[in-house]
Amino acid sequence: MKIAGKVVLVTGANRGLGRALVEEALRRGAKPVYAGTRTPLAHSDGRVTPVTPDVTNAAQIQGAVEQVESLDILINNAAVALYDDLSDRAMLERHLAVNLFGPYGVTQAFLPVLARSRGAIVNVLSDSALAAVPLVPAYSISKAAALSMTQSLRALLAGRGVHVHAVLPGPIDTDMSREADIPKSSPESVARGIMDGVESGEEDIFPYPVSESLAESWRTGAAKALELRRSWQRASRRSQ
Numbered sequence: 057m058k059i060a061g062k063v064v065l066v067t068g069a070n071r072g073l074g075r076a077l078v079e080e081a082l083r084r085g086a087k088p089v090y091a092g093t094r095t096p097l098a099h100s101d102g103r104v105t106p107v108t109p110d111v112t113n114a115a116q117i118q119g120a121v122e123q124v125e126s127l128d129i130l131i132n133n134a135a136v137a138l139y140d141d142l143s144d145r146a147m148l149e150r151h152l153a154v155n156l157f158g159p160y161g162v163t164q165a166f167l168p169v170l171a172r173s174r175g176a177i178v179n180v181l182s183d184s185a186l187a188a189v190p191l192v193p194a195y196s197i198s199k200a201a202a203l204s205m206t207q208s209l210r211a212l213l214a215g216r217g218v219h220v221h222a223v224l225p226g227p228i229d230t231d232m233s234r235e236a237d238i239p240k241s242s243p244e245s246v247a248r249g250i251m252d253g254v255e256s257g258e259e260d261i262f263p264y265p266v267s268e269s270l271a272e273s274w275r276t277g278a279a280k281a282l283e284l285r286r287s288w289q290r291a292s293r294r295s296q
Contacts, residue, residue, distance in 0.1 A: 070095070132162055154198075182195070185222075224267075227240040249261065
């Protein structure tokens with residue numbers, strides 16, 4: 057799928073990676089680009105249309121659906137990441153509400169228009185979905201659950217022509233991880249990597265310069281092989 061001429065919606069578009077994704081979509085010729093934020097986003101490019109859904113609010117999500125006449129690419133980017141030690145259940149529930157049920161609700165709401173366009177769903181996850189980061193365990197749990205959801209949607213929607221991508225970046229230099237003293241990639245470089253992955257049809261996108269070895273081991277590893285086998289089994293049953 058080429059980005060040029062496609063209609064794109066990015067959630068969490070007010071800053072960081074979300075804003076970089078909007079700019080990268082514009083650079084590649086997408087139009088229009090819907091920028092999903094909690095509060096209206098002012099943008100100088102006339103191809104950008106702001107929508108204001110809170111991804112945890114079903115009524116606001118539906119309001120955004122009514123604004124979007126057609127859609128080719130949905131990028132579920134909105135997320136929360138807070139330090140915790142799993143001692144507070146409310147903290148875990150907050151992460152699940154935004155990072156799991158948020159993209160679930162947005163995806164289900166926009167699925168009819170994505171099925172009509174035979175479009176793509178891009179779920180921005182994290183490499184912490186593969187191995188937990190102890191400093192942010194609730195975040196890691198929510199991203200691992202979102203990866204499982206992404207894999208399930210990939211198999212369930214293949215017959216409807218909807219492509220589902222998992223994005224598994226490492227640390228990004230945004231407000232979410234600014235205090236962490238670790239190597240980080242710029243939001244702009246990660247946004248380029250995500251769009252490159254979508255255009256080349258990668259199911260699992262590792263848009264991080266130092267993650268190529270991780271990407272290769274994931275794509276040829278047992279977990280991916282098991283996912284593909286189960287997807288094939290489902291497809292076989294469906295065709296019987």
